[in-house]
Amino acid sequence: MYQFDLERYEKRMEWYQDARFGMFIHWGLYAIPARGEWVRSTEEIPKEDYMPYFDEFNPTDYDPHKWAKAAKEAGMKYVVLTAKHHDGFCLFDSKYTEFKSTNTKCGRDLVAEFVEAVRAEGLKVGLYFSLLDWYHPDYPHYRDKNHPMRNNPAYGNENRNFDNYLQLMHNQVREICTNYGKLDVLWFDFSYDDMRGEKWHATKLMDMVRSLQPDVVIDNRLEVSGEGHGSLAEGNPKPYHGDFVSPEQMIPPNGICDVNGKDLIWEACVTMNNNWGYCANDHYFKPAGMLIKKLVECVSKGGNMLLNVGPDARGNIPEESMAILKTIGKWMKKNSESIYGCTKAGIEKPDYGRITRKGKKLYFHLFENTIGPIPLMGIRKEEVEKIRWLATGAEIPVSTSWVHSDYPDIVFADLGPDPVLPDDVDTVLEITLK
The missing domain is CATH 2.60.40.1180 (Golgi alpha-mannosidase II)
Structure with missing residues (x-):
């Protein structure tokens, strides 16, 4: 019977609570249409109309050392990359699918290069893995809440075997937990409707992850999405509970506590503009000063901030994002002691x-x-x-x-x-x- 080990939990979370500030990177085929990472779903694009992006993908400017250096200079302590997003495309060399970067013109294991570059800068390594997969034939299509073919009855689910998909998903998680050294963060995304918890065979999945990466910090999205706090907050953690709560695109008004009023560990994931993946027409960037204040707000409420960049199809972080990172970094060089290792003050917020x-x-x-x-x-x-x-x-x-x-x-x-x-x-x- 699973039992929550508080001492072990607190030990594994020490570095994470000290870090307070990380970089999220959403990047994949969707950088080519450049209309955001959900483009295949929002525009209900059939697989055959999405595959030309796979054939074209060749990020000639991809240099993860530049990404890692930008994160470090901004004062970030960890970096999380989308190893696989909802479209099913893998930035790593998975032996369980042909839909991967090594089969494109690029011909490279982009995750392998990423983890090496991030570690070289002395930063913690994180990988994001989507529980959804719009490419796999056995993932629910018609009437699924998010699938691109959700409204097309020609893509019925009668002959789809979800267990086949689960086997692939578990195998791919095993790959990223085995082939890339020690992982510091594993960021699952996300549960919805009845697609949550044991629907993913989550206990089995978590047992496997913990056996391979015993100290990895894991989010709570095997149970919930950007909304919902999960079973750790309910005071009765399930075997697949997350290590932290992951509010998305908002900062909790009063931090986050469990049912007994005890502070929970949490991380607000935030975009710089209005999209996670590269969007060529989205120039609504949050000013650097605003993001500095929001980082401070997170820390003052006992949380972390995971700030996203969306590199373009060539592999470059947009100039607007780089300028913002440099400004944040300039402030952090002088003031990071008020961020790292800090938390709630136990004093009411002043007016100023x-x-x-x-x-x-x-x-x-x-x-x-x-x-x-x-x-x-x-x-x-x-x-x-x-x-x-x-x-x-x-x-x-x-x-x-x-x-x-x-x-x-x-x-x-x-x-x-x-x-x-x-x-x-x-x-x-x-x-x-x-």
């Missing part, structure tokens, strides 16, 4: 920003300045050992101004006469407690 904490250090993130000295709510004057600008280490004195004499129980920091903060996105104060 957010607070993260690591042991006896509190990090007050100032998104805007105040009129007069800045109130450091939630701490007492006698608790404060010192206050510093995190970016420079310069001393910030405790204010003795008369203007806040009506509030003797609140510590105020004297930032000086300039109303403009040193960093117009997020200026960080480091408060060391006694």
